[in-house]
Amino acid sequence: MSVQAERLYYSDSYLKEFVSIVIDVKEDEGDTWVRLRESAFYPTSGGQPYDTGVLFIEGGSEAVRVTEVQVEEGQVWHRLAGSLSVGQAVTGRIDWSRRFDFMQQHCGQHILSACFEQALGAKTSSFHMGDTYSSIDLDKDLTDDAVLLVMRRANEWIWRDVPVRARFVTEDELSTMKLRKAPSVKEDIRIVTIEGLEDNACGGTHPASTGQVGQILITRTERMHGGTRVVFVCGGRALSTAKQAIDTLRGLANGLSVGPDDVPLAVTSLQEQFKESKRKYEALRGQYSGLLARDYVNTQLQTIDSTCVLVAEIPDLDEVHELKRLASSSVTWIADAHPNAPYIVVFVGGWMGRAHVVIQAAENAPVAANQLIQAALPPLNGKGGGTAVAAQGSAPVAVKEAADSLASCLRANLPSFSRELH
Numbered sequence: 296m297s298v299q300a301e302r303l304y305y306s307d308s309y310l311k312e313f314v315s316i317v318i319d320v321k322e323d324e325g326d327t328w329v330r331l332r333e334s335a336f337y338p339t340s341g342g343q344p345y346d347t348g349v350l351f352i353e354g355g356s357e358a359v360r361v362t363e364v365q366v367e368e369g370q371v372w373h374r375l376a377g378s379l380s381v382g383q384a385v386t387g388r389i390d391w392s393r394r395f396d397f398m399q400q401h402c403g404q405h406i407l408s409a410c411f412e413q414a415l416g417a418k419t420s421s422f423h424m425g426d427t428y429s430s431i432d433l434d435k436d437l438t439d440d441a442v443l444l445v446m447r448r449a450n451e452w453i454w455r456d457v458p459v460r461a462r463f464v465t466e467d468e469l470s471t472m473k474l475r476k477a478p479s480v481k482e483d484i485r486i487v488t489i490e491g492l493e494d495n496a497c498g499g500t501h502p503a504s505t506g507q508v509g510q511i512l513i514t515r516t517e518r519m520h521g522g523t524r525v526v527f528v529c530g531g532r533a534l535s536t537a538k539q540a541i542d543t544l545r546g547l548a549n550g551l552s553v554g555p556d557d558v559p560l561a562v563t564s565l566q567e568q569f570k571e572s573k574r575k576y577e578a579l580r581g582q583y584s585g586l587l588a589r590d591y592v593n594t595q596l597q598t599i600d601s602t603c604v605l606v607a608e609i610p611d612l613d614e615v616h617e618l619k620r621l622a623s624s625s626v627t628w629i630a631d632a633h634p635n636a637p638y639i640v641v642f643v644g645g646w647m648g649r650a651h652v653v654i655q656a657a658e659n660a661p662v663a664a665n666q667l668i669q670a671a672l673p674p675l676n677g678k679g680g681g682t683a684v685a686a687q688g689s690a691p692v693a694v695k696e697a698a699d700s701l702a703s704c705l706r707a708n709l710p711s712f713s714r715e716l717h
């Protein structure tokens with residue numbers, strides 16, 4: 296049987312039910328696949344995904360689901376959620392809503408590609424049809440205005456409701472045709488014609504007229520190496536996409552207590568308010584850290600051999616950045632109270648399950664900040680670094696454990712440093 300006779304969708308893309316016979320069965324990695332004498336099931340090809348459906352077994356009420364259809368070496372194979380044997384007569388029924396949805400997307404793609412090429416000279420280099428959206432890649436960088444113009448033109452072809460026809464042609468006939476894209480096969484060349492718009496080589500399923508595509512909605516474009524990717528939805532998908540977008544906008548408008556048209560303005564105003572609040576918060580946070588640091592300096596500062604030493608622990612930090620603010624403010628308070636005295640300031644805080652450490656040291660301190668952190672953290676599987684005057688790091692341990700390690704390293708340089716004084 297010829298390919299054209301075996302694949303029933305070629306001559307009738309509206310055929311939903313057909314009678315056939317199982318002519319081959321194979322097992323592949325636990326799945327059963329069958330070939331049918333003829334079939335209306337569309338196998339994944341030309342960018343269009345496969346059909347699903349059911350095979351009813353003749354003479355009984357039993358049915359087996361078809362979960363995937365693929366072509367292998369020119370033969371159409373149906374994957375089953377069950378089993379059948381050679382010679383069994385079956386009635387096949389394809390899932391029509393899935394198929395018709397793909398017909399709308401596929402024909403919409405032909406219309407869009409033709410309009411992009413005719414209006415802007417932008418050729419389609421590849422086409423993707425997915426379960427939720429489709430896309431074409433064009434070989435030109437396009438402006439949003441140009442894309443909008445083509446979307447309108449493409450929809451005008453739908454409103455005209457012109458016939459869409461598919462037929463097989465001979466090589467002689469082919470040589471007289473002006474195709475958008477050269478056929479990828481040498482024999483069984485099938486041409487899909489959108490009357491007045493284009494002829495194109497295609498093995499896919501299309502509706503009988505452009506009106507059935509319903510609508511073409513471009514949802515976004517992406518610039519990509521000298522070209523443009525155009526993402527779109529057609530027909531039923533365009534309707535549900537538009538409905539979803541309206542629901543989302545309404546939800547946003549209700550949340551902001553404004554009308555849908557005022558959402559962009561309300562969002563801009565919220566962003567400005569947020570920026571201003573954040574600025575005020577940062578200023579207050581800085582003031583608070585200054586007061587907190589003064590408390591630490593007043594209650595926990597030790598003077599050892601004329602060096603001011605502060606080791607402070609904060610079990611739970613609101614933000615890890617707080618440690619730096621506290622250390623800097625403490626240094627300012629120490630400099631006020633003990634001008635020119637060497638100092639070492641260590642803050643250890645808990646954040647996201649780790650002990651974080653910030654150290655600031657005077658240039659004339661008996662131990663450098665980076666030296667101290669590199670001595671204390673590696674034994675705790677932590678790491679850190681910095682300069683002689685400022686260092687930071689972290690370790691996967693409790694705050695107290697990290698503070699104890701830092702204290703004992705400090706004691707190596709300042710033997711009379713004691714944690715008990717805290």
Ligand SMILES: [Zn+2]
Pocket residue numbers: 341401405496497498499
């Ligand atoms: Zn096609």
